[in-house]
Amino acid sequence: xxxxxxxxxxxxxxxxxxxxxxxxxxxxxxxxxxxxxxxxxxxxxxxxxxxxxxxxxxxxxxxxxxxxxxxxxxxxxxxxxxxxxxxxxxxxxxxxxxxxxxxxxxxxxxxxxxxxxxxxxxxxxxxxxxxxxxxxxxxxxxxxxxxxxxxxxxxxxxxxxxxxxxxxxxxxxxxxxxxxxxxxxxxxxxxxxxxxxxxxxxxxxxxxxxxxxxxxxxxxxxxxxxxxxxxxxxxxxxxxxxxxxxxxxxxxxxxxxxxx
Numbered sequence: 001x002x003x004x005x006x007x008x009x010x011x012x013x014x015x016x017x018x019x020x021x022x023x024x025x026x027x028x029x030x031x032x033x034x035x036x037x038x039x040x041x042x043x044x045x046x047x048x049x050x051x052x053x054x055x056x057x058x059x060x061x062x063x064x065x066x067x068x069x070x071x072x073x074x075x076x077x078x079x080x081x082x083x084x085x086x087x088x089x090x091x092x093x094x095x096x097x098x099x100x101x102x103x104x105x106x107x108x109x110x111x112x113x114x115x116x117x118x119x120x121x122x123x124x125x126x127x128x129x130x131x132x133x134x135x136x137x138x139x140x141x142x143x144x145x146x147x148x149x150x151x152x153x154x155x156x157x158x159x160x161x162x163x164x165x166x167x168x169x170x171x172x173x174x175x176x177x178x179x180x181x182x183x184x185x186x187x188x189x190x191x192x193x194x195x196x197x198x199x200x201x202x203x204x205x206x207x208x209x210x211x212x213x214x215x216x217x218x219x220x221x222x223x224x225x226x227x228x229x230x231x232x233x234x235x236x237x238x239x240x241x242x243x244x245x246x247x248x249x250x251x252x253x254x255x256x257x258x259x260x
Contacts, residue, residue: 037254040064047258053112064246065105072245074238077105081134082238087230092140092147094227099134101235103127110161116258121166126191130157132231136198142223145215151200157224159192166240176251177259181244186236188228194220 040060045052067075081099088094106128113122137150164186168179196216201209216223252259 037250042255044255044257047114047116047252047256050111050113053114054109057112058109061107061109062105068246071249073242076239076242078102079104079235079238081234083234085230085234087227088140089227089230092142092227093138094140095137096153096231097135099132099231099234101130101132103130104239119168119170121168122164123166124161124163127160127162128158130160131155132157138198142216142227143219145212147201147212147216149198149201149203149209151198153199154197155194155224157190157192157194160188160190162186162188170252176253178251179247181240181247184236184240186232188232190221190224194224196220196223 040063042060043052043056045056047053064073065075065077067073079101081096081101085096085099086094104127108126108128109123110126111122111124115121132153132155134153135151136153139148141147164184166184167182169182170177170179172178194217196213198209198213198216201212
């Protein structure tokens, strides 16, 4: 297991590092409400049993993605972005607003490895389809081609692979053991296709718009890898905040045979 973690840490030097705002010493009070662990269909597993964890978490995803408001867990499908996403990369500026993402409830878990000794959890999953929509304002060049406009944007990605390494802490509260996420790294890769549709490019000039959209969709995978990171950062921030809130209210004694 130590060798596995060492390999992952070496691989993750290319992964995006995000420091979360979680503090194990300042977790919210456990709430009692309508949300119940049994409603998630989350079967108990030993944390060392990866096959069991994959099955248990997979069964819980459809319900979890609907949100658990009693526990402060937001809806993740359809996910609404909390804030606008703004970035300027290699001479290309974009503002993405009113973001909505559909597809999290259908993700397929490939790997779940919980290392209790090193306090890490490694997860990778496949999203068969992510559908992103919102409004955009863009100005600059993508791979030397001018892209200018503001309007609606839709992006459909098929078979995106996401790899995550969580760094966690466990702590005791009311004689129960809880987990918090200290920070995490992630990376993603589009294994399938990506399809963009943007309205009002070049102020509605159809000839220039058609040329630009053809170029964007010809190199859609490369463009998604190059410029999709800020959007994925925003999605990841919301996902991990929700997971952290869930873990703050779900003692390991209730979800794992490793803690009795």
